[in-house]
Amino acid sequence: MPDHWDSDEGLLADLGDALRGRREVPESFVTAAKAAFTWHTVDAELAELAADSAAAPAGTRAGTGGHRSLTFTAGGLTVSVELTPDALLGQLVPPSAAAVELCRPDGVVASTAADEVGWFTLRPAPEGLFRLRVRTGTGPDVQTEWTRA
The missing domain is CATH 2.60.40 (Immunoglobulin-like)
Incomplete structure (x- = not known):
């Protein structure tokens, strides 16, 4: 466990960073995911x-x-x-x-x-x-x- 998780602020900062990173999905990943989804009707x-x-x-x-x-x-x-x-x-x-x-x-x-x-x-x-x-x-x-x- 990282040292800065000893405080709520440190843990919340890391969680915020993780959520912000989740929103920044490269467009090529989104395109590939949509293409893969079309296989559900193969x-x-x-x-x-x-x-x-x-x-x-x-x-x-x-x-x-x-x-x-x-x-x-x-x-x-x-x-x-x-x-x-x-x-x-x-x-x-x-x-x-x-x-x-x-x-x-x-x-x-x-x-x-x-x-x-x-x-x-x-x-x-x-x-x-x-x-x-x-x-x-x-x-x-x-x-x-x-x-x-």
Whole structure:
């Protein structure tokens, strides 16, 4: 035991130093920790982007109106979504109740429940990079690939 711990002031000073040091975590450690945390869903199926109306030829109906349709597929599940200016509207096919989460690289930003026919709405509409995580409870979770809104 250090000599300066003979007084409360010495012990409190060392504890204060330890707590201040805890707050000064290097950014590279934070980034590595967040990357490691993503492995907790390593057993989730990845739903690949199968269709994107933004890729439709200019002047076609799919490329107008400020709405964008995306279709993701994984195994036996299709996740169809429409991005509107204020919401993400979606449906699961085949229909099933599920928990649906809207994720950004820094974590979950919104969640909702899909009803028994698979419909769900997430507000506000995603901005930037996002993915969806679907938990049906009857199989592995499904995560869409990262997509830019």
